[in-house]
Amino acid sequence: xxxxxxxxxxxxxxxxxxxxxxxxxxxxxxxxxxxxxxxxxxxxxxxxxxxxxxxxxxxxxxxxxxxxxxxxxxxxxxxxxxxxxxxxxxxxxxxxxxxxxxxxxxxxxxxxxxxxxxxxxxxxxxxxxxxxxxxxxxxxxxxxxxxxxxxxxxxxxxxxxxxxxxxxxxxxxxxxxxxxxxxxxxxxxxxxxxxxxxxxxxxxxxxxxxxxxxxxxxxxxxxxxxxxxxxxxxxxxxxxxxxxxxxxxxxxxxxxxxxxxxxxxxxxxxxxxxxxxxxxxxxxxxxxxxxxxxxxxxxxxxxxxxxxxxxxxx
Numbered sequence: 001x002x003x004x005x006x007x008x009x010x011x012x013x014x015x016x017x018x019x020x021x022x023x024x025x026x027x028x029x030x031x032x033x034x035x036x037x038x039x040x041x042x043x044x045x046x047x048x049x050x051x052x053x054x055x056x057x058x059x060x061x062x063x064x065x066x067x068x069x070x071x072x073x074x075x076x077x078x079x080x081x082x083x084x085x086x087x088x089x090x091x092x093x094x095x096x097x098x099x100x101x102x103x104x105x106x107x108x109x110x111x112x113x114x115x116x117x118x119x120x121x122x123x124x125x126x127x128x129x130x131x132x133x134x135x136x137x138x139x140x141x142x143x144x145x146x147x148x149x150x151x152x153x154x155x156x157x158x159x160x161x162x163x164x165x166x167x168x169x170x171x172x173x174x175x176x177x178x179x180x181x182x183x184x185x186x187x188x189x190x191x192x193x194x195x196x197x198x199x200x201x202x203x204x205x206x207x208x209x210x211x212x213x214x215x216x217x218x219x220x221x222x223x224x225x226x227x228x229x230x231x232x233x234x235x236x237x238x239x240x241x242x243x244x245x246x247x248x249x250x251x252x253x254x255x256x257x258x259x260x261x262x263x264x265x266x267x268x269x270x271x272x273x274x275x276x277x278x279x280x281x282x283x284x285x286x287x288x289x290x291x292x293x294x295x296x297x298x299x300x301x302x303x304x305x306x307x308x309x310x311x312x313x314x
Contacts, residue, residue, distance in 0.1 A: 017124075018036040018038040021050060021124050022035070024065065024066065025050060025052065028064075029052075029054070029062050029114065030062075030063075030114065031054055034053070035168050036168070037164075037167060037179060039179045039180045040228075041129070041133060041180060041183050041184050041187055042132050042133040042136040042240055043132055043136065044132070045126075045129040045132035045133050045136075046126070046129060047123060047124060047125045047129055047187060048124040049121060049124070049168055049186075050121070050122040051119075051120075051121060051165065052121070054116075054117060056117075057114070057115045057116070057117060059114065060114055061112065061114065062111050062113075062114060064109045064110065065109075065110060067106065067107055068107070068126075069128065070124055070125065071103065071104070071105055071106070071126075071127070071130075071145045072125075073101050073102070073103055073122070073123040073157065073194075074096070074101065074102040074104065074121075075102075075120055075121045075123070075154075076097065076102075076118065076119070077119045077121065077162070077165075078098065078119045079095065079096065079098065080116045080118035080120070081094075082095075082096070082113050082115070083113045083116075085110075085111075085113075085150070086109075086112070087108055087109070088108045096116075096151065099153060100151040100152060100153055100158075101147075101157050101158070102147075102151055103145060103146070103152070103194060105144070121162075123161075125145070125187065130142040130145070130195060133241075134191065134197070136241075142196070142197060145194040145195050147194060157186065157189060160182055160185055160189070163182055164182055167182075172288040173288060173292055174256075175226060176226045176227075177227060177228055177229050177255045177256035177259055180229040180240065180244075181229060181244055184229070184241050188241065204245040204249045205249065206249040206250035207249075207250045211236040212250055212251075214236055215232050215235060215247060218231070218232055219232070219262060223263055226286070229255055259286075263285045263287060263293075263296065264300045264301065266284075266285045267285045271312070278293065
């Protein structure tokens with residue numbers, strides 16, 4: 001459930017940022033509001049991710065953005081040709097190619113032609129998020145994001161964008177921990193690749209014994225909800241980035257994969273010990289519905305829940 005703007009309830013954050021970004025893109029590009037999600041990655045620091053697509057060419061230019069301290073990383077999924085891309089009066093035509101990233105600063109006046117048929121993932125990263133995340137991690141200041149040219153080769157961000165598409169299109173099918181995990185990777189990659197932060201070669205230490213127990217107990221107690229990396233990291237007294245790395249080092253899988261593993265395990269226990277319906281069991285274990293349980297169960301067990309249940313009968 002959601003509370004007031006920025007308030008955390010049950011490990012979830014209000015969708016104010018996602019809604020604002022979606023409405024702004026809709027207004028600028030004269031299109032229906034694109035599906036947009038958001039992730040909290042440090043304190044109140046968030047970023048938003050949109051699926052930006054159009055199959056209809058339109059005349060004219062997009063409206064300029066409202067000036068704000070935010071950077072857009074446009075990651076095309078298919079090629080797109082914009083006959084006009086204007087940045088502070090500098091006009092060029094741009095052919096966007098998958099595998100490249102196109103950086104825009106919303107403190108500049110950016111306008112593009114609406115004639116392009118396109119399909120992209122947009123990462124909206126506020127400058128405040130860059131600053132807060134760098135401070136939390138004890139890194140140097142990030143003054144902004146910069147690209148050497150219009151279109152930088154970036155297969156890492158391309159693959160991260162592809163991984164997030166299912167979450168953007170159907171958020172109920174994934175955990176908050178998954179979105180946060182990928183968003184943390186997006187932020188850290190962007191800060192180093194376009195923000196000038198130097199990579200460190202330090203070895204990630206795992207969680208202590210008490211932190212492992214605290215994290216695993218918290219997950220078990222909240223399986224029917226949506227335990228987030230932010231909430232888990234608070235339980236362990238760590239930053240979200242540090243926690244995510246340390247959890248994987250200790251447990252062998254990222255937090256979101258462990259959450260799904262435990263949900264399936266609990267579903268198996270309930271199926272073996274009761275005659276409750278699969279739909280009821282799915283909701284009890286934190287799945288969005290029975291089909292969500294079915295997909296995850298098949299992935300982990302190699303059989304559908306109904307098939308597995310039949311095999312347990314004497």
